[in-house]
Amino acid sequence: MSEQTEAATPGESADASGLLDRWDGLRERESFSIAGAIAFVVVFPMIFTNLPAYNGYMSLVELIYIWAIFAIGFDLLLGYTGLLSFGHAVFWGGSAYAAGLFSANVSGEPLLIVLVAMVTAIVLALIIGILSLRRGGIYFAILTLAFGQMMYFIALGPLGGITGGEDGFTGVTVDPLLGALELGTGFAGVLGTLLHDIGYVLFAGFFVLAVAAAVRIVRSPYGAIFQAIAENEQRVRFLGLNVWRYKLAAFVISGAFAGVAGGLHTIHAQYVAVGSLFWITSGDIVIITVLGGIGSIFGPVTGTIAFLYVENIVSGEIAFWLLVLGALFVTVVWLFPAGIWGIVTGIRSTVREQLLGDDS
Amino acid sequence: MAENDTQSRRDVLKTAGAAGTVGLAGLAGCLEGGNGNGNGNGNGNGGDGGSEYPALGNYPIEGDAATLGFNVPQTGPYQEEGADELRAYELAADHLNNGGGWVDLWDDLSGDGVNGYEIDYETGDTATDADTARESASRMIERDNAIMYSGGSSSATAIAQQGLAQQENVLFMCCLTHSNDTTGGDCVRYGFREMFNAYMTGQALAPIVTEEYGDDLEFYQLYADYTWGQTQQASMRQFFEEAGWSEVDSVPTPLGTDDYSTFLQEAVDSGADVLFLNHYGLDGSNSVSQAVDQGINEDMEIVVPLYNVPMAAGAGGSIEGVFGTDGWDANLDNEPTRVFAEAFEEEYGSTPSSPARLAYSATMQYAAAVERAGTFYPPEVIRELEGYEWDNGGIGEEIMRECDHQTMRDILVVRGLSEEEQDAESGRYWEVVEQASYPDAVGYECDSGPAAECELGEYGDE
């Protein structure tokens, strides 16, 4: 995103460093990230659906936004607070079912569906968080995994009559947005070029909102404490803060993001699969987040794009795509803990150092 | 703002995506975000006469090849059925393009593509899982622009896929799906099924099995816990209790269970006379061979209501004397059967199973309907398929009912042979006890049975 500065020639390096400072000031602002997200949802589909090698398609763009919301939330827990959950499928799948059931029995209003999904995820996160956070480290990972699998098997067996079990939940009905705007209604003219249709605005809008919310949280005093916990839990405890309470807060916030994403996914697919609760979904979100780069907002977004693109497009050409992703994942964990996004920002700062290096 | 009511979201998005390209090149003026005039974005629609109908689903076809999607379980409990289906699909595509097989028998088909288009195909792996199937189908529709897709094995995957078909206005031809719900409560306008269902299996099996084993017996059921197993066990209960038997218990087992021993032990301990194993594919092979391994056949009679050749081959000698039903047999004596079995054997060196015939037949039925309609436009193809009657599919007279898209047809009641009598070479694992015929032995009216719950939904051109 810093093309202008990078393009600066050495001869203008004095100017360049001034520009860089101003650029940095701009980047530091919260509104910059939000503006970036808005610019992204306008430009991204055009690029993505016209890639030279393998083309993407619009429905995949929307799926990317939905999964990215999930990943951003997951990163608030893993990247910022240092807690690895292996059961986040509970919030994604649990909220997706809540959304589906709500749409079939109460109301098909998309905003209400998402609200119900989010509230469901928050309640689930409170219960599971209170139980799981009593234990740290690997026990936390195993407990969340156990609760996740428990929910999966409950949805599959005992609650099969409500959830549809193995068959999935097929009764989803989505009404027009705010009672009037059919999701399939396209825009005309320039608006059509940029924003496509109401459905796109819905998914992209929630994505921008999620980025804004995440940036707000990360920059708040709360966010600072989350990061302090990840760095050194002991120190935070010595400061007299209730670490447990902050961890629970991070867990619930992360669950809420997953809930919004799960609800949106129900609207998008008009179907809820029991696999949404399976551990593989939890594993996918771990891979996506770590691959993209933990501890940043745009890392998980990068990871989502990479993962879904490979899963849906490249898979048509390369059957062993998951092997490729697995190898990438291990490489990242082993050698580049900051992920793909970390590599990108790393390159950026290298370029920058060289630019400034010419100064002296 | 442009409006569009009849189109699916995807049409709009596709057009919008294309608009995006132009937009990039300079935000060129006012572009319509959807609908428009059918072939506005068409690029020379061969013999299809693209101007006749508006864009719908993946119609009109871009380019000169029509892409079909073959979405089968290549892994998971129903992988053997899926593998055989895939062979038959590929054979069908080959015959449609180059002649051979039923293409030479059926007047509607030319052997020179379909309706002026060459047939191309993409394959997918459903992993015998509804969600995976749906995602794979979604890729076929969105990424590969499939004009029709087909598959099944696991009714859960078929129902999930045909739901998507209705949503996206792309036709889905069911292959192997035996749940009552496929053409019952979950039926859709954009899905068609030639396979019979659990209800018809119950009708065919009850008289013959009760006659063989006697009156007033008690039976115990194990069933795969998803739409097929659930409706299957319900139909068995209905028809066998009507025939005077009584059920002791009916226990669900998860799809893909490896180890049935505890379930089977419970069945023996119940003291029932007959055990119905409502399992299919590898699950069916496993449960019946584990039952025999545990010595259950010494205490109880075993019935496997839905059979096929790959399953029987997997279970080997365990199926000796076991009753079941199947839709077709490569050893039937009629011309379409011979032609198909010979072509299949020549290509793959093995005898086709009944799921393979369904896959082949589904592709041929669709192609023939397109030829009759003179277009790939889905609503017209649907109308051609509805109410269609034919007798050149190898299993006598069949009719694709308009009211629920369920084919009314004959069913084979079969009984497993002993290991010595089995002959893998010719695919002979059982004897055909009876060809239960429609409408005498099997079938039901549009307002009864599973059909009573069916509401098909819209054609998409209303």
Place this chain on the structure above:
Amino acid sequence: MSVVGSVVGFMIQTLAVSSIYILVAIGLSITLGTLKFVNFAHAAMYLAGVYIGLGIALELQFSGDIARSIGLGNVGLDLGFLAALAIIPIITFGLGLLMERFVARPFYDRPDTDQILVTFGILLIVQELIRAFVGGRSLTFSRPAWAEGAISLGPLGTYASWRLAIIGITSVLVLAVYLYIEYTDVGLAVRAGTEDTEMVNLLGVRATRPFLVIFGVGSGLAGAAGVVGGPVFSVVPEVGVGVLVPAFLVVVVGGVGSIVGSVVGGLLIGAVEVGLVMNAPTWSSVGIYALAAVVLLVRPAGLMGAVEVDE
């Protein structure tokens, strides 16, 4: 059927179901107890046991995409089941040593989050390698001919002889490892490590021979589990995770670092599963997770465990 018969039937089912979980769990438990290493990749040893074991005992078909593109066909030694059972633990013991050296050791000093991530990734790679070479299709691992059919135990009921064989094989293996750890200096180091983590860390003995050996023994058992489990569970790439998750529950329930704990935990998990299948089949898969969650919350060290990791 008599009450005694029902009880015996229940016990045999429980033992058979528990056996494979226990075999996999022991290695997980020991490495967690002594080396404080969280090893999701342990399941890769089970996979090695199944797939290589199948190639040794019978024949392994390579039908994955990569194998097909390079024309790799079938490989089979056809040596029979017992040969596989004898050879596999040796192979997986060696693989275990390699894993310790190249995967575990670089991560001993990194946070357990990283350990989980990297071993999870490695399991994923092994699983996908199998898919790429052998294929994702479910293969048949036939039982040996001597264990086919049913055995009648008179009034106690009739049982598949394979079940009894599994119980026998598992008992011998577990007992052997138990005696080894209990009565040799390797075992001494292990127990010292489990009981006094601090000291082990200070002395930096994690990389010493006894710990290496113990990593290998755990891997060998998981490999043996693959051979024993091959004819019971599906032979598919995902089966690794399929046994790993219950094995983790066994460790959690039984307590970390103890063989007795793994056996007790395994039996309890097996009993819950079998009991629920008999009485409330739809809940059968839910029960074991609920059990593990309850134990972990009420008695964090597990039923037999003396230590907790990383608290």
